[in-house]
Amino acid sequence: MIVPQGDYVWLDLRTGREFDVPVGAVVKVCDSGQIQVLDDEGKEHRIALQNATNIKPMHPTSIQGVEDMIRLGDLNEAGILRNLLIRYNDRVIYHTTPGHNS
Template sequence: MVILQQGDYVWLDLKTGREFDVPVGAVVKLCDSGQIQVLDDEGSEHWISPQNATNIKPMHPTSIHGVEDMIRLGDLNEAGILRNLLIRYNERVIYVRTSL
């Protein structure tokens, strides 16, 4: 079980059943009596019950603000890559590289 605090960044796996189900980034807004309120990267708020807490995973620090060279991502998976691209696009720094 992961202990979360307000301000922590997490991966939220909503399991919508769509073709491209990928966890989205979210920030913890409130932890109250087992319930966790998060705000995802798309601006939607979600309340997560203790039964669904397995849908939340902690985010690696490199995924919080993004990196220029994606090989340095601690979350080097589909969700981490897509979030890195989103962060850099929103900052108008859309060019990234993947190198060794």
């Protein structure tokens, strides 16, 4: 698997915990028989290309996030959680009901 630098991927780091879901990551380097990624939590991972079965391409809608989650190309638990993370970090999460001042 060759993944260009700068591409976004899903990194599945199943640890056996109850709430494991893949995390988003950006490819930093893909050469010398390994892929180096930086995940959404700021952690670096190096994965041997022969073991890269835990890396899947990310749909473009999951890269920047969307306002209406039904439009997510990755409409799964990981995609929904990443979309919420992006919107939270961009400070566009609604915390009140529209039309109510509180």
